[in-house]
Amino acid sequence: MQVTITIPRGWGYPRFTFGQRTKQGIVVGIEFVPSDSLIAKESGAGWQYGLLPDKNSKDIVYMSENEIQQLSPQESEEEILTEIDKHLNQVAMLQAQLGIPLEIKTPFENIKPKIAVDKAKNISRRSAA
DSSP, rough: OOOOOOOOOSSSOSSTTTEEEEETTEEEEEEEEEETTTHHHHHOOOOEEEEEESOOHHHHHHEEGGGGOOOOHHHHHHEEEHHHHHHHHHHHHHHHHTTTTOOOOOOOBBBBOOOOOHTTTOOOOOHHH
């Protein structure tokens, strides 16, 4: 079942979407504040966003649409590739713990981890901390 969100007439569309990366963090919440509300008098009307500044943080920062800066395509790509590298290194370490070389395939190509399996076996708990 696909989720459908209906936006009432006159609200306009939000500039950012759930999960979108911005310079201030990842969008985890979206709320519309009507212009005739008490909240709008204090913090402004329009779309308000909940942002998670860091994926390891539990604190959500709330900002209005005009306070948020969009990432450039290059910045977004760099962030995503960095995160993929971290995950691939975790996979390589888990593979080393198994002691069995796994063939990792993606829709793009076969993955060659940055660390060698035999080097990963020499990692002790003390040196990893």
